[in-house]
Amino acid sequence: MRLLVVEDDKDLNRQIVRALEQSGYAVDRAFDGEEGCHLGETEPYDAVVLDIGLPKKDGVTILEEWRAAGRDMPVLILTARDRWSDKVQGFDAGADDYVSKPFHMEEVLARIRALLRRATGHATNEIVCGAVRLDIKAGRVVVDGAPVKLTSHEYRLLAYLMHHGGRVVSRSEIIEHLYDQDFDRDSNTVEVFVGRLRKKLGVDLIQTVRGLGYMAAPAKDAGDKR
Amino acid sequence: MRLPIDSIRSIAARLFLTAAAMSLVVLLIASVLLTAYYRSEAEEVFERRLDVYLRAIVADVSESGQEGRTGPGQLGDPQFELPGSGWYWQITRLDDKSHEIKASRSLFAGTLPKLSDLGVAAEIGGFRRGYAPGPDGRRLRIVERVIDVGDVGIYLVQVAGSGEEMEEQIARFRFALIVAFAALAIALAIGAAFQVRFGLRPLRQLQRELASIRRGEQERIMGGYPSEVAPLAEELNLLISANRDILERARTQVGNLAHALKTPLSVIVNEADAAPGQLAQKVQEQAQIMRDQISFYLDRARAAARGGALGAATPVAPSIEALLRAFSKIYGDKGVIFSGGADPQLRFLGERQDLEEMIGNLLDNAGKWAKTHVTIDVSIEAASRPALRVVIDDDGPGLAPHLRMTATQRGRRLDETKPGSGLGLSIVVDLAAAYGGSLQLNDSPTGGLRAELRLPGF
Numbered sequence: 001m002r003l004l005v006v007e008d009d010k011d012l013n014r015q016i017v018r019a020l021e022q023s024g025y026a027v028d029r030a031f032d033g034e035e036g037c038h039l040g041e042t043e044p045y046d047a048v049v050l051d052i053g054l055p056k057k058d059g060v061t062i063l064e065e066w067r068a069a070g071r072d073m074p075v076l077i078l079t080a081r082d083r084w085s086d087k088v089q090g091f092d093a094g095a096d097d098y099v100s101k102p103f104h105m106e107e108v109l110a111r112i113r114a115l116l117r118r119a120t121g122h123a124t125n126e127i128v129c130g131a132v133r134l135d136i137k138a139g140r141v142v143v144d145g146a147p148v149k150l151t152s153h154e155y156r157l158l159a160y161l162m163h164h165g166g167r168v169v170s171r172s173e174i175i176e177h178l179y180d181q182d183f184d185r186d187s188n189t190v191e192v193f194v195g196r197l198r199k200k201l202g203v204d205l206i207q208t209v210r211g212l213g214y215m216a217a218p219a220k221d222a223g224d225k226r
Numbered sequence: 227m228r229l230p231i232d233s234i235r236s237i238a239a240r241l242f243l244t245a246a247a248m249s250l251v252v253l254l255i256a257s258v259l260l261t262a263y264y265r266s267e268a269e270e271v272f273e274r275r276l277d278v279y280l281r282a283i284v285a286d287v288s289e290s291g292q293e294g295r296t297g298p299g300q301l302g303d304p305q306f307e308l309p310g311s312g313w314y315w316q317i318t319r320l321d322d323k324s325h326e327i328k329a330s331r332s333l334f335a336g337t338l339p340k341l342s343d344l345g346v347a348a349e350i351g352g353f354r355r356g357y358a359p360g361p362d363g364r365r366l367r368i369v370e371r372v373i374d375v376g377d378v379g380i381y382l383v384q385v386a387g388s389g390e391e392m393e394e395q396i397a398r399f400r401f402a403l404i405v406a407f408a409a410l411a412i413a414l415a416i417g418a419a420f421q422v423r424f425g426l427r428p429l430r431q432l433q434r435e436l437a438s439i440r441r442g443e444q445e446r447i448m449g450g451y452p453s454e455v456a457p458l459a460e461e462l463n464l465l466i467s468a469n470r471d472i473l474e475r476a477r478t479q480v481g482n483l484a485h486a487l488k489t490p491l492s493v494i495v496n497e498a499d500a501a502p503g504q505l506a507q508k509v510q511e512q513a514q515i516m517r518d519q520i521s522f523y524l525d526r527a528r529a530a531a532r533g534g535a536l537g538a539a540t541p542v543a544p545s546i547e548a549l550l551r552a553f554s555k556i557y558g559d560k561g562v563i564f565s566g567g568a569d570p571q572l573r574f575l576g577e578r579q580d581l582e583e584m585i586g587n588l589l590d591n592a593g594k595w596a597k598t599h600v601t602i603d604v605s606i607e608a609a610s611r612p613a614l615r616v617v618i619d620d621d622g623p624g625l626a627p628h629l630r631m632t633a634t635q636r637g638r639r640l641d642e643t644k645p646g647s648g649l650g651l652s653i654v655v656d657l658a659a660a661y662g663g664s665l666q667l668n669d670s671p672t673g674g675l676r677a678e679l680r681l682p683g684f
Contacts, residue, residue, distance in 0.1 A: 011493040015500070053485045080488035081481055082521075084549065084586025085579040091552035098556075101488035102517055107494050114559060 001115060002026040003159055004043070006036030006059070007051040007078065009225045016049060019105045020112070024139050024155045026180045033057025040066050044176045045073050046160075047115050049108065052079040052090060060093045067094035074110065074115035113137060113189050126161045130218030133204045137147040143201055150200060153178065157193050161206060161216035170213035230342030237429075238422045245418035257400075264399050268392050273355075276369045279303075279385045280353075283315055287376050287383060306330040310362055312388030314338060320372065336361025338384050341370050364388050428455045432462075439466065441575065443539065477579075480527045488641040489522055511641060525653060540578040540681070542568040542604055542614065549586055550602070557593045557600075564589065568604035574614055576661050576684040584654045588618045588665075588677045592597045595674060606684070613663070616682035622674040630667040654679070 003025045007013040013029055018078075018111040020027045028043065030036035040048055040062065052059035063075060079086060082100040090098055098144035113125060113136055125137040133142040141148045141158060150158065156178050159168060171190050178190075188200050194214060196204055207215045234240050305313035309332055315327040316338045327337065338361070341354040348354050352371050360366040370384040428451050435447045446466060447459045497511045498506040546568050553564045574581045585602070592600040600620045607615045625633060634655045654677075655665050663681040670676035 009489045009493065010497070012489055015493060016498045019496075061572035080485035082484075083579055083583050084552075084590075085545075085582040087581060088545075088548045088552050088586070091555055092548055096555060101485075102495050102513065105499055118559065 001046045001156065002028070002180065003037065004028045004030065004036070004039055004048045004050075005171065006030045006033070006040075006054065006062070008054050009100065010224055015105065016108060018107060020049075021152075023109055023222070024152055025112075025182070026156060026178055028037060028180045028182075033059070033062055035104070035196070036061040037065060040071060040073075043111045044173075046177060047074045047076065047112055049076050049078060050095075051076055052081065052086070054198070060089055062174075063090070063093040063095060074119050076111050076115060078103070078108075088205065110137075116163065122127055122168070124218065126170055127165065129162050129165045129216050131203055132201060134207050136161060141201075143203055148200055153199050154193055154200065157190075158201075160214075161214060165216045168209045168212045168215045173177075173213070193224075233385050234546070238327055238426055241422045241425070242415075242418055244432070246265070246415055247422070249414040250409060250624060253411055257403050257407055260403060261396070262402055265396050272367065272387065272389070272392050273369075276367065276385050277388055279315065280369050280371060280383060283317065283383050283385065284371060284373055286326045286495075287317060287373060287381055302660070306332050308332050309334040312360075312364065312366070314360070314384075314386045314389060316386075318382040318384070319379050320382055333361065338366070338368060338386050340382065340384075341368055342372075342382075360386065360388070402437040407499065416659050428452055432459060436462065437461075476527070480524055484520065484524055487516075489518070491516060525656070538577050539573040539575055539683075540581050541570065542572040542574050542581065543579060545568045546585060546602060548589075549582060549589055551598070552586075553593055555591050556590075557596075558654050560593075562596045562598060563598060564600045564602075564603035568602075569606075572606065573606055575684070580657050580661070581681075584657050584679060585616060585618075585680075587651065587654050588679065590614075592618050592620035592622070592675070592677065597619035597622060597674075599672065601672070607680070611682070612684050614681045616681065618677045619670040619672045620671070620674040621672045624669060624674045625667060633667065634665060 001024075003020055005013060005016050005020065005027060006029075007016060010031065011220055012128055013031060017027045017029050025046075028039055028045070030039050034160065036050065036054065037057055040044075050059045052062065056064070059079075061078060063077070066075070075094065077090045077095040077098045078101060079090065079098060080101040085163075087098050094116055099107055101109055112177075115126070115134070117123070125135060127136065131144045135142070136159065141150055141155070142153045142197040147204075156175065160174065160177050174190050205216055205218065206215055209215055227300045234243065300591060303313065305311045306315060307330070311332045314330050314333045316333060318328075318340075319326045329337070340395045341349075341356045341357045343357065344356065344358060344515070346354045346356040352373075354368075354370050356368060357365055357369050366386040368384055368386040370382060372380060372382050374393040394418055428449075431449055432447065432451065432455060435444065435449060439443050439446070446463045449459070450456075450460050491513055492510060498513065499507040532673075546566070550564045550566070553562075557564070565675055588604065589600060598621060600618065602619075607613045607614050634651050656679060658679060660664050663679065666680075668676045668678060
């Protein structure tokens with residue numbers, strides 16, 4: 001899952017990005033309105049954390065421009081202006097949720113998880129696919145009741161595939177959603193990670209759809225154990 | 227100098243009284259002058275008449291003297307024949323011891339007093355004129371002249387007339403004048419009253435416009451005013467817009483302050499979260515206090531800015547629709563359905579932000595507790611002053627009556643596990659009170675809590 005954080009306060013930006021990265025997301029950052037607006041328009045983010053009071057271009061304008069351009073990723077707005085009239089303005093511009101400053105990081109993380117779940121049609125923080133259970137709140141993977149330790153990149157790949165379980169995900173889509181913009185993208189690494197994931201999970205979950213990409217689905221011959 | 231009229235508070239009364247006083251003075255002076263003029267005219271006519279009679283008698287005496295008789299014939303006026311009529315003539319021979327006297331029949335047995343004896347000086351031509359009491363005690367105007375008819379003798383010819391007739395005439399004139407002037411005075415008073423009413427109409431219109439601005443029915447003074455009042459109206463408009471500007475600036479500054487303080491506070495809180503320990507705990511604690519203080523004083527600042535607000539009328543329906551859209555997103559996950567709305571005609575007498583703050587907090591509270599549904603309905607309550615009645619129902623667990631008071635107190639939160647600052651309902655109470663409204667919590671027919679908000683509006 002690849003996220004964008006647009007926040008002009010350097011410390012707060014750093015804190016949010018760090019917290020999101022620790023939760024297993026690939027995160028891009030922007031420190032002013034123009035930069036943030038441009039990134040949101042050109043990069044395929046799964047969710048955005050957007051401050052309302054930004055230099056150069058304010059959050060509400062950015063949000064309106066994104067929505068007008070057909071960008072429909074979930075957006076969580078951060079606002080110091082916590083009156084309902086300010087919040088309503090944000091929602092009318094196209095926000096999906098808000099967090100008032102000052103906030104605890106846990107709140108932002110919980111809202112982001114909820115937005116991502118909602119966007120991919122999952123009702124709870126636990127995504128189950130065959131024998132594999134993914135707890136997106138704790139960032140844990142359990143196969144047949146036994147926890148599996150994954151690196152952050154492996155976790156991101158699995159989480160993205162499982163969020164979009166049952167749908168074929170192309171290699172380029174994986175690259176776009178797994179790495180932040182500064183990462184040296186090499187399409188071969190996807191195959192390497194898929195290989196490692198399959199080995200670590202030990203069950204046949206990730207299907208290769210020739211010429212198209214990958215899909216998270218319980219293997220047909222293995223059957224659903226649940 | 228302070229005139230007695232300065233103590234009169236009403237301009238209308240001042241204008242009316244000065245106009246009335248002026249008319250009274252003018253009418254009095256006019257009546258005095260007119261009466262004096264009329265009297266002098268009447269006297270002159272009277273005098274001329276006496277002169278004419280005197281000349282006629284003098285001519286008669288001279289002629290008759292030459293013809294060997296003394297005494298005039300008829301003067302042609304029956305007044306001289308009627309005894310005691312007030313019109314007399316008398317001829318007195320002066321050069322003879324006998325002092326033979328001839329007189330008009332009207333004089334009967336009496337005689338006229340001689341002006342020469344009374345010390346009245348003679349005019350050019352030997353005339354003497356003056357007033358003297360007559361034989362019956364009436365005051366008479368007498369004209370006399372001494373004539374020398376050669377051999378026939380020297381005579382004193384006197385003609386007298388009573389001024390009564392003239393006085394009656396003057397009195398009649400004065401009466402007519404008083405009646406006419408009284409009618410004129412009444413007409414002038416009515417005219418002045420009309421003038422004052424008409425002249426002060428722009429001021430009353432201005433007052434009506436200001437009142438409707440205060441009630442929020444209009445934003446600025448619109449009417450066309452005469453050149454004396456127009457600058458005042460213009461100044462008032464500038465004052466109103468300056469007032470709005472100040473309010474807007476205060477709001478902006480408050481918002482800026484909020485932003486400026488809350489971001490660093492977020493950083494501190496998160497930094498403390500990331501590094502557990504005694505110091506971090508202290509920081510958390512103090513940060514929470516700062517957070518509460520910021521919201522408390524922000525509310526106060528907003529309330530102060532609100533006190534200066536003049537005349538805002540906010541349509542209710544758009545705000546409620548926007549809030550319902552927002553809440554459907556916020557509580558979409560939880561599966562709570564928000565429904566209802568308001569008549570597009572309804573207006574709240576106050577700022578939009580405040581209306582949205584009150585209804586937003588109530589909807590938020592309802593949404594936190596509701597199982598499936600939150601409904602909002604706005605109606606008009608026709609009392610002596612019409613008021614808006616906003617009713618928000620939820621189907622949650624409701625609230626026991628003894629807890630309802632507590633829930634609306636400042637900073638109280640009944641259930642600490644539900645997210646929120648805990649200021650929600652008390653902010654609504656404070657805001658409603660600032661507008662002269664109220665918040666009531668009751669049982670809802672849908673099973674949960676009913677919040678009833680009463681606000682000024684129409």
